[in-house]
Amino acid sequence: MSTLISAPAPVRAAAPDTLHGGAMIARQAIMDEQQQVIGYELFNRSRIHGDHTAASDVLLVFTALSHAGTEELFGKTLIFVNCTHESLSGGHLELVNPDKVVLEIPPLGHAAIEEVLARRPMLMALRERGFRLCFNRQVLESAYAPWLPLADFIKLDVNVLAPDQFGAFVNYAGRHSKARLIAEKVETVQQHKLALALGVRLFQGYWFARPSLVHAKLLAPSQANIVQLLNLLRSQASTDAIEEVLKKDAGLAFNLMRLINSAGLGPAREISSVRQAVLLLGLKKLFRWAAMLLTAARNGVPPPAVGQAAVVRGRLMELLARDLMPPEEADQAFVIGIFSLLDRMLEIPLDAAVRLLHLPPHLAAALLEHDNVFGHLLTLAEACESGDDASFDRVAKVLSLSSQQINMAHLQALAWADQITQA
Structure with a gap:
């Protein structure tokens, strides 16, 4: 495994904390000329308006990755994420598949060519890792010439450019870059027709879709x-x-x-x-x-206590599975047990919660239908909790487990989980 930091100082906890219960994220579709969605731009609506920082960039990506609601934030399309230059070196970008992420790079204001050149190696490194880069129209200015070959997308704001200016930028971008152009802030049919006539094939704006708010839940x-x-x-x-x-x-x-x-x-x-x-x-x-x-x-x-119950259930199923299957499959029994209470932890239907995890079909079937040996173990764990003797006896017989084996495993699971609160 990778080497971390030598001679580490311990991390200390303050009072018991939890994650925010959720964040408000807006997403706006980016569409092609057939009005098929090719990606979504994500916006953090939980932060103070205008307070766009490296920390808010990190939190936005983290929330998108960890979102536990019934609706996917981006599915299998691209996600466009606004960045600060400070956040581009953040370790959070190492957690995502770069093939699906477009980083929107801001201009530097009245930047000297030296500063543009100084930032170029970082942008090149991100692109070499597989990220795609998106810039606004300022990348077409002479000061940003070193960045232009790195552009995969360039956004042109139809609300701030006169038609002749818009056409000039489209022509220049076509001659000097391989970037795909996005007409953004398209609000009228006339703006859409103008951009289309000039050769732009990607669009974003109220004419197509307003940003929709998603309450992104996080499990604490x-x-x-x-x-x-x-x-x-x-x-x-x-x-x-x-x-x-x-x-x-x-x-x-x-x-x-x-x-x-x-x-x-x-x-x-x-x-x-x-x-x-x-x-x-x-x-x-x-x-x-x-x-x-x-x-x-x-x-x-x-x-909540339901989290503790899920841990006990998972451990019980894992211990019982060790008598029935190889160790790596017993690990899967733990996953089934601990996630069988996701509907209560997330306050969404269990089938929606299971879809968030993208589990193999046989594990999803165990959770939703109590099918196969994992499903039988789940039924047995539920019977231990509820005192359902009929289910206990029936499933124990199916699995060829004795009452003594099951009761001993249940006690061990309770003791193992109790160590959490005693630590």
Whole structure:
């Protein structure tokens, strides 16, 4: 795994905190000439108007990755994200799949050519990593000539350019760059027709779609657990120790799996266990992700009791699964157990919650239909909680598990989960 920081100082927790319950994010569609959506520009509507900072950039991307609502923020389309130059070097960009992200780069104001040249290596590095870059019309000015070859998209504001100016910029961009042009702030049919006649093929504005608000929910982990995870990562602890902390907090486990399997941003293969997620990200990226969680935290109430119940359920299913299947499959049983209460934790229907995780079909079927051996284990865990003797006896027989095995595993799961509050 990646080397982090030598001789780390421990991270200290203050009072028990939680993440914000959610943030208001607006998204506005960017469409082609057939009015098919090719991407969405995201806006952070939770911040004070005009207070656009590197920190707000990080929080916007983090919220988009971790969003736990019933509606995807961007699906499989591109996302256009406004950036400050300070945020372009942020570690949060290492957590996303650059193929799906377009970074909107602001101009430097009345910049000297020396400053434009000084910023170029960072922009080149981002493009080499796979990010696409979008600029406004100022990139067509002579001072920004070093940036122009890096432009994948250029936005032209139809509200501030007279028709002859607009045409001149379109012609210049066509001769001197390979960028796709976006006519933005299109509010009338006349503006749309003008841009189309001049050869522009991408559009954004009220004429097509107003920004729509999405209340982006976040599932709150315990701040104490985030701090414990950060300390383990900084000391380069074992995978087993890191996995144990993640598995003891339903919020941590959900946010990590959500990040890994985010639609359009995750890896090509589905990740179905916490251990897989840890090994895939590595210590360095996990540390950055956990630091973002901590940055987004605020004073609040501890995680609800339902989170503790989910941890017990997951641990019980994992322990029982060890008698029935190989260790890597037993890890998947834990995922089923801890996420089986997502509907109550997120206050959305379970099928919508399961869709957020993009789990393999057999694990989704276990959660939603109690199908296959994982579904049987879930039914058994629910029977242990409710005291449903009939279900207990029926499923125990199907799984060939004795009452003694199940009761012992249940006690072990309760004791394991209790260590959270005693730590």
